[in-house]
């Protein structure tokens with residue numbers, strides 16, 4: 403069953419297949435985040451690089467979950483699960499660095 407998430411920037415639902423990431427404040431479409439950072443003059447090359455990387459990792463996570471559904475042997479399932487956990491860890495680290503570099507989510511000063 404699919405959970406439903408809303409983008410904290412535009413308020414629309416995030417549909418499977420859309421590019422998104424998770425920030426401290428919640429889920430966001432990558433397009434919405436990109437637009438917000440451009441408008442606020444906060445988009446740097448480093449931030450663009452991090453957004454690219456997090457997009458690839460999120461795609462990887464989705465694909466690995468699909469691969470896991472196809473797998474039947476314990477060995478393969480365990481391997482895919484290890485890859486997913488690693489990718490999620492790195493995606494979280496990248497998101498957190500992205501937030502720090504873009505000055506997001508820390509509005510309480």
Ligand SMILES: [Zn+2]
Pocket residue numbers: 409410411412413414430431434
């Ligand atoms: Zn959005």
